[in-house]
Amino acid sequence: MNYQAKRIRLTCNETTVRDWAAFMLAHLDEMSVALRQEGVRHEMWFMGADEISLYVIGVMDVDDKAASVAASEKSELSVDAVHRRFKAHWDRTRVEDIKVESRHPPTFDGCELLFEARAGNRIGS
Secondary structure, three states, X not given: OOEEEEEEEXXXXXXXXXXXXXXXXXXXXXXXXXXXXXXXXXXXXXXXXXXXXXXXXXXXXXXXXXXXXXXXXHXXXXXXXXXXXXXXXXXXXEEEEEOOOOOOOOOOOOOEEEEEEEOOEOOOO
């Protein structure tokens, strides 16, 4: 296991986040294919808000993050296309690494698990 997490501040509203998450949940089989192509074993997305902004926390169990990103950028799968569109709402100046135990899937108090997926099989929220 090699879990990594990032908090990503958003420039959109909660409805936009929920629409993105709903699409991903409706396409978990395709997400499984995408994760396998990207070398990601397990991916989780959480939503939270604080006095600063709405944010998502993306968690990945992956060994080669750069290769994973490169694979997702050239993917023609619908889940990757929808995810690239959602990334337009990320405040790229306010993305931060979150220290997590790399051997175990993390949880985040006060955040809602939107969805998770594993390469090769389905997991709902």
